[in-house]
Amino acid sequence: MNDVWLGFFPDGLQPSKSAHEIGMKISLAGNNIAQNGKIDLPYAITDKGSVGLYVKEEKSPLNDLLLDTFNRMMNADQNGDPFRETYLNLTRDAQSKHETFKSATRGIKIPRSFPSSDLAQQLRMVAKTIAASDRLGHEQQTFFVRYIGWDHHDELLANHARMLRVLSEALGVFQATLDDMGLADRVVTFTGSDFGRTLTSNGNGTDHGWGGNTLVMGNAVKGGQILGDYPELGLASDNALDVGNGVLIPTTSTDQLYADLSLWFGVQPSALKTLFPNLNRFADVAGGERLGLFT
Template sequence: MSKRISRRKFIGQACCSAVGSTALFSTLLNLRMANTAAAQSVPTGGDYKALVCLFFAGGCDSFNMLLPYGDTEYSEYAAIRGDLALSKSAGEILPLTLNQPIGKDLGIHSGMPEIQALCNAGNAAWLANVGTLVQPTTKEQYQAESVILPLGLYSHADQIRQWQTSVPQDTSSIGWGGRTADLLHSLNNNENISMNISIAGNNTWQSGNEVFEYVVSPNGSTGRSRYDLTWGVNPAMSAAIDSQLTHDYQNLFVDTFAKKGKGAMDAHAEFSAAIDQATPLQTVFPEENYLASQLRMVARSISAHSALNMNRQTFFVQVGGWDHHDEVLGTMATMLPQVSEAVDAFYNALTELNEQNNVTLFTASDFGRTLTSNGAGSDHAWGGNHLIVGGAVNGGQVYGTYPDLFEGNLQDTGRGRLIPTTSVDAYFGELALWFGVSPQDLPTVLPNVTNFYTPSAASGPLGFMNMS
């Protein structure tokens, strides 16, 4: 919720022990962000915008999502992928009709026809070979170790955190979505419910210094109102519990716990009432599809944003099971159609709500995967391809630089582990600017962004969002 105790205030009251250099960097970074938030520049007006992060946990083999279709490029792809290559002749690749040619003919996995249609209609775009970077990095610099590289480069835990914090040189626990919310949550006229809503549990992306995620399930709020608990049928017991939860305690931990408990119950009651009173969606979401159930709840939450007095919201959804060290082809052939159908239903629901231009969904994952096969699957790598969907997306295009895929190319550090040609800072900077973060505040949200983009530039870092 928005009105929780701040981390810096908690540290000041609870007293902390000496910290090492990494923790000190993190502390100073968080303090700088918090101080900058006090001088924030927020947009005016009552416009509504939402960001939806779809996280592929495990490291998605995204060069079998967005892959070469032209004969020359496909030959390179097939040679390096070996038994992991999709068959063009068997119709396992759907061609993309791009608004602007990029010098390569590309297609997507045949299990994603709905995504193909969204892209060809201009409502979805792809970003090629994006990943965590501290600064622009060449193959020679990587080999010479002459630049700062992300910590734990091929580690799940490290790379999940770095994709969600956009600070790959540090073990920060503050996400860039949380830092964005710290800056912009005052645009909302609701102090009870966070602007950051997760349908996939706690996450780093939405964790800020002041604002944290409010977790709900695909079926609604997971909290329970004091009135629907067993003791809620007893007015005296209900009043006694309320008194305990609203009492001011000298002990910081007890006081925080009590306030958090009451706030959670109040938030549950308010959120549930707004969702229940919203007009039911007519869009049909696929059954037996966990991502679809998450995105249905996101759409229902968006339909209630006016009742909740929300002008800015972020949502976090997640699909796991992408760590395909074996059975890449068969498993992705099962999983990608579910993703495609769920995202398509979500976009249709946004259209039904007339919110398609106000909501942008983007994908993220731990890392890309090796282009070469380990015998049946692919292993942890670096750069990968990602999808952006929404009416404000300058769709029908592939942004960034789609790399050559022959073994030993200028981006290949070995086994087809590709150095990203686009940083996550440029990717997220584009989204943050569209969402309402001012150019002057962009380095607060993305501390490394000036290594890749000049915030005072006349256009966004990559151009895939319509900023008007």
């Protein structure tokens, strides 16, 4: 369950949202398991914004003709064909949401220049969308961005150094921008991964492991600290956490981390056992036990 918590808890926080409104879950990486809930799916945008009908963006005789044809198709009687009607309803809904999103974000200025990396440009649009939250009717929002390529089976040192620089620059300018726009007190940013890495080398890199790490930042975060126990770097009998081949047992569970993040977001403690059925194996978070993540 803990890999879909980010999609499940918004269902309870925005139950009155219409299916025709843009929900609080926004993705810059398409549809994703993390944000999928029981009620709705994330609203997908790009680092340029929402996606809609191109011919409506620029006026020209050809575009006017195409738009007239499109509108007649949208409004035509489908003679009870359920497939066509479903398709047209989805298209109408997508175009309506696009126009809502475009209108809400129009005119919002980003005070800093962002690096050209895909991650930085995604975070630039996140900052712009957060600034438009009131116009979108959002009291809260969650965002999903993706920076892939960390599966370093080869050339670990060079690739890791390059990607960490991209990550650092993107997160740094994002946080500084939130500060400039007066939004920093409202935002917590964290990283996540499908898997950790081994301590052992496979020659030039590492293999899939269990233990890993997560970065968490924001004004509400008690920063400058490492939570959990930093592992011994020995292997096999020299490391009690090594279950073989450099695969380490984590000392802190993702359930604990995500539970703390959920509570910051406004989830009631009584809902944690539903979101994280295994949480009581690690900590009594509902009873007050915390990681010490927030100030």
